[in-house]
Amino acid sequence: xxxxxxxxxxxxxxxxxxxxxxxxxxxxxxxxxxxxxxxxxxxxxxxxxxxxxxxxxxxxxxxxxxxxxxxxxxxxxxxxxxxxxxxxxxxxxxxxxxxxxxxxxxxxxxxxxxxxxxxxxxxxxxxxxxxxxxxxxxxxxxxxxxxxxxxxxxxxxxxxxxxxxxxxxxxxxxxxxxxxxxxxxxxxxxxxxxxxxxxxxxxxxxxxxxxxxxxxxxxxxxxxxxxxxxxxxxxxxxxxxxxxxxxxxxxxxxxxxxxxxxxxxxxxxxxxxxxxxxxxxxxxxxxxxxxxxxxxxxxxxxxxxxxxxxxxxxxxxxxxxxxxxxxxxxxxxxxxxxxxxxxxxxxxxxxxxxxxxxxxxxxxxxxxxxxxxxxxxxxxxxxxxxxxxxxxxxxxxxxxxxxxxxxxxxxxxxxx
Numbered sequence: 480x481x482x483x484x485x486x487x488x489x490x491x492x493x494x495x496x497x498x499x500x501x502x503x504x505x506x507x508x509x510x511x512x513x514x515x516x517x518x519x520x521x522x523x524x525x526x527x528x529x530x531x532x533x534x535x536x537x538x539x540x541x542x543x544x545x546x547x548x549x550x551x552x553x554x555x556x557x558x559x560x561x562x563x564x565x566x567x568x569x570x571x572x573x574x575x576x577x578x579x580x581x582x583x584x585x586x587x588x589x590x591x592x593x594x595x596x597x598x599x600x601x602x603x604x605x606x607x608x609x610x611x612x613x614x615x616x617x618x619x620x621x622x623x624x625x626x627x628x629x630x631x632x633x634x635x636x637x638x639x640x641x642x643x644x645x646x647x648x649x650x651x652x653x654x655x656x657x658x659x660x661x662x663x664x665x666x667x668x669x670x671x672x673x674x675x676x677x678x679x680x681x682x683x684x685x686x687x688x689x690x691x692x693x694x695x696x697x698x699x700x701x702x703x704x705x706x707x708x709x710x711x712x713x714x715x716x717x718x719x720x721x722x723x724x725x726x727x728x729x730x731x732x733x734x735x736x737x738x739x740x741x742x743x744x745x746x747x748x749x750x751x752x753x754x755x756x757x758x759x760x761x762x763x764x765x766x767x768x769x770x771x772x773x774x775x776x777x778x779x780x781x782x783x784x785x786x787x788x789x790x791x792x793x794x795x796x797x798x799x800x801x802x803x804x805x806x807x808x809x810x811x812x813x814x815x816x817x818x819x820x821x822x823x824x825x826x827x828x829x830x831x832x833x834x835x836x837x838x839x840x841x842x843x844x845x846x847x848x849x850x851x852x853x854x855x856x857x858x859x860x861x862x863x864x865x866x867x868x869x870x871x872x873x874x875x876x877x878x879x880x881x882x883x884x885x886x887x888x889x890x891x892x893x894x895x
Contacts, residue, residue: 484661487620488671490650491593494618497648499590503567505647506614510563512641513610517556520637521549527633528602535626540793541600543729545627555603558861559610565860568882569616583889588882590616592673595665596863597622597687599679602630607861609638609652615881618651620672622665624679625657666691676876678864681791681817696872698864700791701731701819703849706808706834708825709740713747715846716824721754722848723822728795731865732820732852735791736798738808744801745771752777760795763787767801789815805830809837816840818867820849841867841874 517524528547535542573586594617598604605621612619623631631654639649655661666675669692677687681700688695705723707716723734739747748771755762756777763783764772772780787798788811802808812821822844823834831845842852842865852875854862859877866872872880 481656487653488668491618492671494648494650495592498616498618498651507563510559514556514559516637521552527629530629531627540729544600555606562610562614562860568879585887589885593618595620595672595675597677599624600627602627605631605634608863611878620653622655697868698866700817702735702791702817703820704736704812705734705822706738709742710827711824717750719848724797725758729793732849738802741801741803763798765800768799820852822849
């Protein structure tokens with residue numbers, strides 16, 4: 480067991496010099512070679528991933544996040560290629576002005592520097608973050624969960640081997656040990672680390688926020704609501720709600736709570752539960768919806784407790800609450816939302832407009848599944864996470880936000 484990670488921090492800081500000087504062409508070429516390396520090592524990656532999966536209960540909600548398949552690895556490689564094809568966000572001239580005194584004052588985008596990312600059970604994050612940091616000229620320190628150690632390790636070694644083969648400093652990418660004491664060391668390494676990004680459960684995000692001295696960009700947990708208005712197209716609404724809950728329940732943009740207008744509840748719920756029943760979605764229902772669902776003999780039903788609202792389920796479970804008005808839905812969302820993704824389903828343009836403006840969230844939807852809150856789906860390429868805060872980045876935290884600004888002032892002997 481390592482005493483500390485000081486050496487890793489030192490070499491990461493030193494690597495920022497070379498990272499900033501990598502050409503656009505070289506960064507793109509490296510990413511294409513990384514994609515090819517991933518596709519050429521599918522069996523090896525799956526072998527290491529199996530070691531991690533064997534240590535986890537298949538019923539654990541994190542299991543699907545940890546699981547890699549050949550299809551998922553190919554998708555990861557394709558994502559890396561897509562990042563390569565995006566414009567380099569660094570070294571862009573934002574403004575240029577020649578002052579009366581002859582000084583040329585320019586503002587350009589530059590890499591953040593050393594980016595520390597703390598995450599859980601998601602080996603795809605390992606590749607996505609490494610590729611995004613490389614494309615933007617940043618150095619990356621990864622601290623994944625112990626349950627994904629074998630998978631993360633083989634992925635990082637593959638990427639570092641590509642760097643080494645092309646005379647690029649492999650210390651631009653490092654996988655840190657998983658012992659908890661090293662997390663605190665990373666969070667307080669103000670001399671070496673420029674920014675920390677947590678991605679995972681609310682408890683992880685809270686821990687990072689409360690203990691970090693390094694600036695933090697939060698990628699928040701997703702407590703996502705869908706409000707079905709009385710003017711909704713009910714079959715369309717049921718299809719959207721089912722997709723938001725069922726398509727991949729373990730991710731942050733999956734639905735957690737359905738708010739249904741009381742006026743259409745008896746018509747809408749039978750349509751919805753027909754789709755829910757196929758996947759055995761467990762419903763935690765408020766008193767009014769519980770009565771209707773009991774009459775409909777829905778088998779996977781429980782009465783909701785107060786804790787079932789504002790809860791991120793991350794599984795085939797959700798809560799349902801009936802409301803009387805749009806205002807009631809807005810008040811509920813304001814009280815329980817994590818400000819990630821919220822949706823209204825309605826054919827009433829005025830209500831849609833009110834909802835879209837009134838709801839405080841990184842992404843608001845009308846008549847579409849919240850499952851689209853994703854950097855790739857938004858045309859941004861891969862993402863580090865979904866930021867639910869309001870400074871620097873909000874929504875999909877992708878390549879374009881991995882830079883900051885720097886002023887370049889050029890003179891010819893001017894003094895003040």
